Amino acid sequence: MSRDKTARLRQTYTGESYTMSRDWYRYNGLSDGLVPDATDPQQQHLEAAVLHTLAHSVLSSPPSPRATGTLFGLAGVSPEADTLLLRPAAGHAGVLLSRLLPARVPHALAGVPGLRVHLGRRGTVTIARIGERAAISVHAGREDLQQARSLIVSAGLEPLWDVESFQPGEREAWKRLSDRLPAEDRTLWSQALRRAGLFLDSTPRWDQRAPTPEEVAGPAPERIRPRPVGPADPRALSQGVVAVTPASGKGGMGCTTLALVVGATLAQGGRSVVVLGAPEDPNGVFSLIEEQPPVGEWRDAVSFPGGGVLRVGALAKDAEHIVAAARRDADVVVIDTGSAGWHHRDVVALADVTVVAVQQVSWSRTEIVDRRPEWVRFVSWLRDQYARFPPAAATPLEQLLTWLDTEFAYYVSDRTADGDSRVYDDTDPEEVEMWWEDLAWQPADGEPVDEDVLPKENAVFDAWRADFVAFLDTEGERRHPQTWARARTHWAARNKARTLQGLTPGQPTPAEQSHARGQFLEEVEERAIQQWGAALWDAYHLIWAAADEAEDDLCAPWENQVEAVTHPLTADEIAQQLIDHLYGLPEAGTIVAVNQATQSFGQHRLTAVREALHDRGVADLVLIPHLVALAEVGFNSALLPRLAGAAARAANRLTRAITHELCPR
Structure with missing residues (x-):
């Protein structure tokens, strides 16, 4: 099949222009398929909900856009492995958004419950549910959002999509919508949206039934499936050096794992990859092979269908010459500095792209709201001060x-x-x-x-x-x-x-404890009066001492009056925290990887933080969740070609960010 025919086949499925389809194919190859399906269940669920909402009319909702030659107002889509861009027909973006964004009428909700919108900087808006990572981009702008609001209000609905938190009834409405989308149907709804080009001339009656496997298969299902075919665009195969380094300069941040999964993911796409690591690290990249090669040589570790190969080699003190030799022998060189002790600036000087592994930072601050009576707070303060009171030095x-x-x-x-x-x-x-x-x-x-x-x-x-x-x-x-x-x-x-x-x-004996309390009260008296006043001190310091002697916690009945309130940090505050973790590494050209993240964040917050980092020169932000499947690859090379599920999605996210920096379109 010629490349032109391949591009035209993608055009048939997606509705993209021929140029878009050709460029996409030449840049991405077929490792994810010609028309990639969503592999993340949450992404599938969101895409299914979006198409289902477009297909079903809701009481008092704005009219469904049914322009000729469109699918509910869509002229086409651009699907990638775990992302999707909707391309509304000219003049239909506002109408499309008005159908999708949640709004309220008495006793009913329209749109996708919990959906919120983030206005991007590149002619797109991102729609995602509150707190979820799944997201869809829409080719639209500020004026389209304004039109959507006008349509919603003129239809007698109350817009909900500009409120950050869930509104009453949204969670229940989402459950009802999910119940109408059983798990076995979500894949078909998602595929139908990603293959919108098949339905531009004739829209099926999906208001009465779910899409069928025959409908979404299209004219050539075998030819759009994943195959070991790498990119044809020379820019997508450019040589480059990627350094994976811990922000702190210390080991234990998972740099070896990141280096290996990035190398394996690149090799799966047909590239030749050399991963360089510290020769003295027994748990490093050489755990993949039986015998470590001499410095300046590399050994095959894993081969992939389609010609891609992952090799490993040692990076010694003569790093510049070794990296130069690896550049000549491979498409991409990945340097694992997690245990090598290389200086950050030396690594950056050798690399075209630097991935900095940082620890998860807090994306919120906690405020303690204390509603207890003042005397209880005073007694609590005395108790805490006494707990920190240093005992007399033992002879x-x-x-x-x-x-x-x-x-x-x-x-x-x-x-x-x-x-x-x-x-x-x-x-x-x-x-x-x-x-x-x-x-x-x-x-x-x-x-x-x-x-x-x-x-x-x-x-x-x-x-x-x-x-x-x-x-x-x-x-x-x-x-x-x-x-x-x-x-x-x-x-x-x-x-x-x-x-x-x-x-x-x-x-201490009871007598010794009594003596210690007396010493404490003598020492703390002046400070207590200055902070709390003489009246509280006179009234309650002896009461506290008697209660402590009797092991009676006077504050316990009031514990429910103390509340920890969490306030989200702004995107700029989070970005600055991440920048502070770089410890002198330059921001420009750096990808920040929050590795082994134990907390998930909504797509809107991630997008806002990513944009704030862009403003500071950082290339990208990627969250790598804490996954057993990723941790095990450093000890079993056989697992690398078989990465699947969340582990594969995390590896693909980081690799796409690296590829974009190595060879921007």
């Missing part, structure tokens, strides 16, 4: 006594189990040294002891305490000549008294 004798308490607890446990009266093996010098060295690591307030180890006072303990001290006496005197005699004299009685009270090692 060397007190530290030694506390340590003996801890070790005696374990001595009792061991002796009960095996009957051995020795504290340790005194014939083993190494064990003796290790046992006594533990005192140096003892925290000032004692080492935590498991509750099941803490002994309850027993009649035999007096004898065991004597055995314990006698066993330690010689070494104790030698190692702690200033304190051991006093410790030996006082420890047994002190330990017994504490055991009878149920105190853990380091836990």
